[in-house]
Amino acid sequence: MKIKSKVYLNPIKIIVLKRYFASLLCGLMLLPAWINAKETDSLNLPLLVNSTPYNVEGAKIGLSSYTTTKSKKNWFRAMRYSGWARFYPMYRNMQEYYDIPPTEGLSIPVNITANDGYQQPLMLIRMEGNPSVKTWFQTELQFDHLMGRTTFRTNPESRMANLYVIFQLQGGVDTRFGKFKMIAGGGVNWYRFSPFTLWLYQYRDDFFERYPWEPEGHDFGRYNSFYASGDIPRDQRFGMQGTQGFILEGTSLPGGFDAALLYGKASANAGYQSFVTKDPVNIFGSRIGKMLGDHKIGYNYLNQFGYMGNQVDYKKIWFGNDTLPTDTFYVEDNRISQITTTVDGRFSFDKFSLFAEVGVGSYSTNLYNEGLKENAKPGVENVSRYKRSWNSTAFFEITTQKSLTRVPVKLALYRVGKGIGNNISSVSNTSIESAKPSTDTPDEYYINYYDGMVTEVGQLANNRQGMNLQVLKDFYYNKLKTRLAIGMAQEIDNLAGDMRNGARAGYVAGLNADSITKVPFTNSITFEHKLNGLTRSRFAFFKRFTGPYNRLHSMFRRSFENIAITDTIIDYKKSFSTIDLELKYKCRFLGKELILTSFNDFSSVQENWSPIPVFTDKAFLRYHYSEFMAFYGIHQKITLVGFLGFERVKGNNRTELADANGDLVTDSKGRPIADPDGKAIDQIGHGYGLGLDYNFHSRASLHFRHRWFDHKDKNFTRDVFKGNEMTVEFKVFF
Numbered sequence: 001m002k003i004k005s006k007v008y009l010n011p012i013k014i015i016v017l018k019r020y021f022a023s024l025l026c027g028l029m030l031l032p033a034w035i036n037a038k039e040t041d042s043l044n045l046p047l048l049v050n051s052t053p054y055n056v057e058g059a060k061i062g063l064s065s066y067t068t069t070k071s072k073k074n075w076f077r078a079m080r081y082s083g084w085a086r087f088y089p090m091y092r093n094m095q096e097y098y099d100i101p102p103t104e105g106l107s108i109p110v111n112i113t114a115n116d117g118y119q120q121p122l123m124l125i126r127m128e129g130n131p132s133v134k135t136w137f138q139t140e141l142q143f144d145h146l147m148g149r150t151t152f153r154t155n156p157e158s159r160m161a162n163l164y165v166i167f168q169l170q171g172g173v174d175t176r177f178g179k180f181k182m183i184a185g186g187g188v189n190w191y192r193f194s195p196f197t198l199w200l201y202q203y204r205d206d207f208f209e210r211y212p213w214e215p216e217g218h219d220f221g222r223y224n225s226f227y228a229s230g231d232i233p234r235d236q237r238f239g240m241q242g243t244q245g246f247i248l249e250g251t252s253l254p255g256g257f258d259a260a261l262l263y264g265k266a267s268a269n270a271g272y273q274s275f276v277t278k279d280p281v282n283i284f285g286s287r288i289g290k291m292l293g294d295h296k297i298g299y300n301y302l303n304q305f306g307y308m309g310n311q312v313d314y315k316k317i318w319f320g321n322d323t324l325p326t327d328t329f330y331v332e333d334n335r336i337s338q339i340t341t342t343v344d345g346r347f348s349f350d351k352f353s354l355f356a357e358v359g360v361g362s363y364s365t366n367l368y369n370e371g372l373k374e375n376a377k378p379g380v381e382n383v384s385r386y387k388r389s390w391n392s393t394a395f396f397e398i399t400t401q402k403s404l405t406r407v408p409v410k411l412a413l414y415r416v417g418k419g420i421g422n423n424i425s426s427v428s429n430t431s432i433e434s435a436k437p438s439t440d441t442p443d444e445y446y447i448n449y450y451d452g453m454v455t456e457v458g459q460l461a462n463n464r465q466g467m468n469l470q471v472l473k474d475f476y477y478n479k480l481k482t483r484l485a486i487g488m489a490q491e492i493d494n495l496a497g498d499m500r501n502g503a504r505a506g507y508v509a510g511l512n513a514d515s516i517t518k519v520p521f522t523n524s525i526t527f528e529h530k531l532n533g534l535t536r537s538r539f540a541f542f543k544r545f546t547g548p549y550n551r552l553h554s555m556f557r558r559s560f561e562n563i564a565i566t567d568t569i570i571d572y573k574k575s576f577s578t579i580d581l582e583l584k585y586k587c588r589f590l591g592k593e594l595i596l597t598s599f600n601d602f603s604s605v606q607e608n609w610s611p612i613p614v615f616t617d618k619a620f621l622r623y624h625y626s627e628f629m630a631f632y633g634i635h636q637k638i639t640l641v642g643f644l645g646f647e648r649v650k651g652n653n654r655t656e657l658a659d660a661n662g663d664l665v666t667d668s669k670g671r672p673i674a675d676p677d678g679k680a681i682d683q684i685g686h687g688y689g690l691g692l693d694y695n696f697h698s699r700a701s702l703h704f705r706h707r708w709f710d711h712k713d714k715n716f717t718r719d720v721f722k723g724n725e726m727t728v729e730f731k732v733f734f
Contacts, residue, residue, distance in 0.1 A: 083125040086212065086731040090116050094723035098539055098547055105540040105554075116727065117538045118556070119144040120212045138170040178253040182246070190240035191247055191262060193287040196342045196357055196393055197302040198262070199426040200241045201459060203558060204599075206627055208643040208689050209534050210703055213238075216733040219693035219701070220593070220639045223631040227584050227595045230472075230483065241424050242267035243283065256291035266424045268448060269304065281306030281336060283424070297345040300359070302422065304338040308365070314383065317372065327378035332385050337364045340422045342393070351404035355397045363421030364388035367434050367500050391417025393427075395460070410470040418463035418493055423448040428455065430526075431463035431493075434500040443503065444545045447555050451501060451562065452525040454603050454623065457487035457580050464489050466576070479587065485580040488611055491573040496523035504562060507550040509670025517671040520564040520656070525574070525605050529559045530625045531647035532687045532709045535725060548718035549664060561649075563681060564656045565620055566674045572607040574620070579603075579613055595631040600624075617652045624648045637696055643689035643707070651680035662717030679715035686710050699733040 092111040102108045106117050115122075121142045128138045168185030183189045192199050205211075207226060214222075245264015253259065262285040269281035281304060289298035307313075315333035318326055342359025369386035376384035397412040421432040433449040455461050457468050466489025473482050495501065502521035505513045529536055536559030540546040544553035544562075553560040583598040603623040604613035615622065630642040657665045657678025665678045689707040696702065706726045713719035 078130045080128040081126070082128075082734065083123070084216070084731060084733045085123045086121070086729060087114070088116060088120075088122075088212075088727060088729045089114055090725060090727045092723060092725040094721065096720050096722040098721055099718075100540050100546055104543060104546065106538040116534075117541065134174040136172045140168055178258075179251045181249045181251075183249070184246045185244075188242035188244055188267065189247055189264075191243055191260075192240045193260070193285060193302065194298065194300045194342055194344045194357055195395065195426040195460070196344075196359055196361070196420070197287075197300040197340050197422070197425060198241050198243075198285055200239055200424075201426040201428070202239055203528075204456065204530075206530070206533075206599075206643065206645070207597075207629060208641060208691065208705065208707070209557075210705070210729060214731075216699055216701075218637075218695050219703075220631065220633040223595055223639065224586075224593075227481070227586055227597070230481075230582075230584075245282075258289045260285075260287045262286070266304065268423045269306070279306075280310060281308075295345065295347045297343065299341075299343050301341045302339070302424075304336070304422070304424070306336060307332075308334045308336055315366070328380075329372060329376055329378050330380055330383045331372060331376075332383060333366045335365070335385060337362070337388070338422050339364075339388070340393075340420065340425065350401075352398055352400045354399075356395065358392075358394045360390045360392050361417065361420040361422060362388040362390045363419050363432055365434070368419070368421075368432065389419060391419035393417055393420050408472040410468075412458070412468040414460055414467070415465040415492070416460055416462045418495070420462045426460055428453055428459065428461040430461045431495055432500075433503055444507075444543055446503075447542055447544055447553060449501075450526040450553070450560065451522070452574055452605065454525065454527040454576055454578070454605060454621070455487065455489065456528075457485040457578055461489075463492050463495065464576075465492055466490060476585075479585060481584040483580070483582040485578075485582075486611070487578040487580075488576065488609065490575040490609060494570060494573050496570040498522050504545055504550060504564075505670075507545045508664065508672070509666070513670060517669045520566055520672050523567065523570055523574075524562050524564045525621050525655070526553065526560050526562045527603070527621060527623055527649070529561060529647065529685075530601065531627075531645045531685050532707070532711070533558045535707065535709055549716055563621070563651060564672050565654055566656060566672050567654055575606055575609050577604050577606070577610045577613040589632070593633045597627075597629045597631075599627045601626075620652055620655055622648075622650045637694060639693040639695075641689075641691035641693065641705075643687065643691070645685075645687035647683070647685040647687075647711075649681060649683040651682075653678070653680055655680050658715040658717075662715065664716075681716060681719075682714040683719070684712060684714075701731055703727075703729040703731070705729075 090111065090113050092106060094109045097109060106113070121144060123143045124140070125142075126138065126140045128136065130136045168183060168189055170181060170183045172179065172181040183191075207223075243262060243264055243266050245262070247260065247262045247264075249258075249260045251258045262283065264283060265279075265281070266283050269279050269283075283302065283304045285300075285302040287298055287300050289296055312332055313334040314330050317329040317331060319329070338361075340359060340361040342357050344355070344357035347354045364386055366386065368389070370389050371387055373384055373387045376382070393416045395412065395414040395416075397410065400409045402408060416427055418431040420427055421429055423429055429449050430451060430453045433446070433451065450461075453461050455464075457470065466487065468485065468487045470483060470485040473484075474480065475482065497519055499515050499518060499522070502518040504524070505518040505521040508521070509517045534557045536552075537554045537557050539559075540552065540554050542554060542556070546552045546554065547561075551561050551563060553562060579602045581598075581600045585596045587594055587596075601624070602613045602615075603621075604610070604615070604619040605621045606614045606619045613619070613622070624647070626646045628644040630640075632640040632642075634640055653674065656672040657675050657680055659665050659675070659678060665673060665675045667673050687707065687709050689705065691703070691705040694702040694704075704727075706724065708724045710722040711720065
């Protein structure tokens with residue numbers, strides 16, 4: 001008889017084998033993803049966004065494009081996986097700081113966090129595939145930094161996982177009638193139609209701080225792109241507006257048409273967290289475009305509509321007197337509607353191109369209307385709505401080639417009515433502050449309003465008309481690149497005294513401030529602190545009326561300040577003038593490539609038109625910002641980054657003033673007033689930074705940044721801060 005022997009394995013060997021086979025299995029699963037991601041990673045599609053917000057190719061206005069990878073044999077064979085993960089610790093040490101509660105931001109003296117304070121992606125995972133030759137799908141998931149947060153600041157329960165920004169599904173199909181795509185999901189679906197309807201203005205960045213969405217690739221290549229073209233390659237979503245809901249898109253339709261329909265919510269009406277806020281405001285939009293040879297025209301429509309509360313409020317309106325019968329009308333008192341409808345066109349010729357958009361818009365609420373509609377009927381069974389008023393809007397921009405004007409020139413003319421209150425367009429809102437029901441408490445979280453905003457060259461604002469001019473010229477064998485930009489604008493209507501605005505009065509003068517007290521705050525100026533903007537914005541996230549004098553206004557990665565004008569006779573329209581000068585130079589230093597850049601901004605706000613900024617006390621406000629940066633490729637994988645910044649802000653004696661103690665000069669009711677002994681804002685700030693980019697792998701990198709900063713107002717003495725902060729970002733693409 002044959003005896004079979006038994007083989008006994010050492011338990012340690014079993015564990016080792018299990019781990020070996022598990023690692024092998026994971027490797028086999030990730031290998032095709034790594035190969036596909038390396039060749040066709042859609043996260044690397046760049047969008048050049050640092051030019052004017054209308055610099056998009058004519059064939060791509062409003063509608064995104066996609067490609068279909070055809071399966072040769074079986075379904076789901078062409079699966080693609082991609083994404084990235086990042087770790088972003090930050091350390092901040094403040095020697096002097098604002099007295100802002102720590103629950104509002106990172107304003108305490110010392111901060112050590114595993115993120116930069118914003119809910120930005122910690123990890124992104126994308127899966128794409130082609131079920132058949134003519135169909136495709138894509139799903140994307142992001143986790144924000146709350147996933148690993150440990151803090152006493154806002155979350156006493158410490159760690160939590162949170163889906164944020166995107167959890168979307170996309171599907172597409174190719175037919176003989178065209179290509180169709182459906183986008184659906186929570187978080188945010190990024191999209192755009194046209195600048196006046198659905199768009200997102202892109203502010204200029206100092207290029208020292210990094211965004212979470214920076215694409216993979218050698219960093220010096222990105223800096224070189226910035227030098228060569230003036231644009232910064234970043235994620236393809238930049239310039240798009242955040243929406244939530246459903247988007248149906250059709251391209252390559254018969255006759256050269258394309259079309260898109262959108263229904264859902266936007267970031268401005270709680271699109272990110274609508275399940276918490278239950279904000280009953282939705283959006284509906286559509287676009288139809290048609291190619292005409294090398295040209296393209298389109299029609300756009302967008303309506304944000306709903307109610308400013310979780311229930312409908314009805315208001316009674318009586319008409320009549322004692323001798324005539326009295327009719328009682330009922331109206332939906334808390335309904336809101338923002339409609340914008342336009343036509344646009346991009347026309348390309350040999351020596352120049354033209355972009356134009358014209359249309360009308362209406363902002364309708366219980367405070368902005370023209371009474372009841374003409375067809376309103378009395379009785380509770382005939383509930384009506386308010387009659388809306390309309391304003392026109394127009395934008396024309398011509399871009400020339402060297403063959404026509406010797407140097408490239410871009411000239412834009414625009415006029416945007418005060419009722420164009422579309423807060424999910426490229427137009428900044430400077431005329432409509434009461435976007436929510438009137439209450440005794442000012443809405444400190446409504447950050448979509450900037451009274452008297454000092455705009456960048458190329459930036460649009462409502463209740464504003466003006467022009468922008470940009471000229472490009474290369475010198476010294478094309479090594480020195482220059483850009484000169486001039487912007488001038490003026491208010492269309494003087495809105496001083498409009499009691500629907502001036503919410504800051506509630507913080508300065510108290511909640512019981514009367515209309516006379518509020519007037520100065522309806523005639524104010526808002527300007528951006530370009531220096532150390534990201535640092536400032538963390539003092540209080542997404543909030544206004546903060547800081548030692550209730551003047552600061554923070555939005556995503558940016559900080560603004562508002563100052564009131566104390567004039568009692570207001571018979572003028574504020575005018576705005578800006579000059580930008582940008583210089584870029586590339587050379588070799590010690591055998592390595594060195595890029596030097598300089599950006600300088602001079603702005604002023606005054607009574608009358610001026611082609612250039614006013615540099616005297618005749619201006620209500622004078623603003624100066626200078627920035628110098630250096631990018632030095634010391635090694636094939638290592639780039640050194642240097643930053644120097646300077647900012648100066650001065651007001652005149654017609655703006656709010658400080659007394660000898662540094663307190664705001666007011667009358668007995670809390671109204672800012674003129675005072676021969678008072679002194680206006682006189683601010684000076686500095687910024688210094690050193691950084692290092694280490695691209696140790698084609699799909700992994702390490703980034704170090706250290707910034708020193710200070711700010712001081714000579715007259716408003718409580719407006720002072722000083723400190724430094726350091727960040728380290730480790731990022732891996734897969």
